Amino acid sequence: MHTHARKVLTAALFAAGFCAPALAQQTPAAAPAAAPAAKPAAPPAWQQGRGAAMADSKLAPHAGKNTETPASEIPIDKLKLPKGFKAEIWATGIPGGREMARGAKGKIYVGTRGIGRVYEVTDQGDKRASRIVVDKLNQPAGVAFQDNSLYVMSIDKVLRYDGIEDKPDVPAVDMTAAFNIPLTTHHNWKYISFGPDKKLYVPIGAPCNLCEPPEHAAQIRRYNADGSGMEVIARGTRNSLGMDWHPKTGELWFVDQGRDWAGDAGPEEELNRVTKMGQFYGYPYCHAMGIPDPDIKKDKPCEGVVKPVTTLGPHASVLGTKFYTGNMFPAEYKDTLFIARKGSWNRTKKFGYDVVNVKLSPDGKKAKVKPFLTGFMNAKDDSFWGRPAYLLLMPDGAMLVSDEQLGAIYRISYSGGKKK
C-alpha cells in the first residue's frame, strides 16, 4: 500500500514538473477559463515561476497585522521628507487599511484585504473617528466614490451605498451580477477608480505569479457606473493597482507589479501610460524595458509591447499612484506623480517601503524617480515597520498616505519650513 503510494507520488512529481520551465510549458494546455478540475498540485500562486535555483529560498510574503496599533506605538519620527514637509499621524485604528476614497462631504472610506472590512473615517477637526461600514467581505480592497455613492469591490462582490455620508445605515445595493467580475482570488484584491469620464476602472490581475493568463485576466477594464458597457483598456498587465489621469492630457497612467522568483534585480516594476485603447503591455512574455521572460518563452517576446514610461525598482510592490494637483506643495511638484511602494518580500534585501515622486513630461519622456517619503525601512538590519499602500489628495493640498501594516493614515503637508 505504502510502496504503491510512493510510486504514485513519484509519478505525480514527474507529471507536475518540479521546476518552473516545466510548469510554464504545462500551463497553456491547462489554462481553460473554466474552474479547474482536480489535477496534479500546482505550487501556491505566489510560488509559481520559482526556478530550481530558488527552491530552498525562505522568502515568503510578510505577515500583515490585524490588530489595532495605537498612535503611541507608531514611530512617526522615523519618517523623512524633503525640507519644509511634515508627516503626522492623521488616523489610527484601521487595521489593514489600503485604498482610500473621499466622499462628497469629506468622509474617507478605506478598503482592506484579509480582515474583510471597509472603514469610514470622519474628520472631527482635532481628531478622527472611524467606524466599520461593512465586514466579513472577501478582501474588499477596492473603494471609490461618485455622485454621493460609495462603491466597494471585493474578490467576489460589488456593493454600492447610496447617500452613505448622511445615512450611515443605508443598505448596500448588490451590483455583483451587473459587473460580472471574474472570481479568481489571486491578484484580484483590486483598487478601483472613477475616471474623468465617470466610468469605473477595474484592474483584473493575473491569477498567478507567472502563467499564460486566461482571456479574462491580466487586464484593466472600465465599466459604466451601473456595471454595463465593459471595455478592456489595457492587456498584458500582471498586478496593476494604482492608476490616475494626467491633469493636462487626461490620459490614464498606471503602475504594474513585476513577477517574482526571477532574482533580486527584478524585472523592475513599471509605470505605464495609455495612449490607445486595448494596447498590450507585455505580461507574461516581456517585462520592464524589454526583458524577455526567462521561463515563458515565445518568438519575439517584446514585439508590439508598449514599453513603460519608466521602471520603479525591483519587487517594490508599487501601489497608490496620484498626480499632484493641489496648491500646498511647492510649484516644482505640480502635475508630478507620487507613487506608494509598499515594499518587497521576494528579495533578499528589502526594497521600497516608501513614497517616490516622479517628475515627468506629459508625453512620458524624461521621467525621473526620486524618493520622497522614506524611513519605513531600516536598510542596516533589513527591517521595516510600515508599508505605504495608497495616496489621497485632500482639498487643502495635503496628501494622505495609508499604512497597511500599522492600520494608520499619515498626513503629509508643506509649510516651507515655517513652524505652525
Add this chain to the structure above:
Amino acid sequence: MLSRLIEGRRAWLLAALLFSAPAAAQLTERCASCHGPDGTSITPGIPSIAGQPKVYVENLLILVREGVRGSAAMQQQMKGVSDREIIALAAHFAKLPLRPTPGASNAALIKQGRLATARYRCGICHLHDYRGREGSPRIAGQREEYLSDVMRAFRDAPPPGSEANMSAAMYGVSDADIRAMAHLLAHSP
C-alpha cells in the same frame, strides 16, 4: 507531571501579573479550559496553542472575533474581546513551551510525510523545523487529527482572507498525503 503543573501555574501567575485588565486572567483561563492549562491540548479536534508565533495568533483571533474564520464555538468565545486582550493572550501562549504526547509513530507514514512536506515545500513559510514564524503557525507537535482536518478544510472549503496562500498550497493534495503529513508533523519535536 508535578513540575509541569507547577510550571503551568507559574506561567498563569506571570500572565495574571502582566495583564493590566482584571479580565485578562479570566480570559487565559477560558482558553485553557479547552486548549489545556499550559496550552497543550489533550482533547481531540482542539489544537494546542502553546508556542505559536504571536503574530499568527493575533491575526487569527481577530478574524475569529470578526466571524470571518473559525468555528461557531470559537467565534462565541471571542465575542467582545478587545484587540489589546488578544495581543496579551497571543504573547502569553507564544511563551509557553509545547509538550505534545502524540503516541506511537508509524515509520512508513513518517517516510511518506517527509516526501510530501518536501514536495509541497511546507518549510518555506513554516520553516524547516516547522516551528512557524510571523503569520505562519507552528505545525510541529500539533495534534494529528487537527492538522488533517485543517489541511482538508483549506483544500476543500478555502476560508476567505489573505491566507489564500494556504488554500493554494493545499490545492490537489491527496487525502493520503494529508494523513502522512499530519502524522509526521504531529511527531516532529
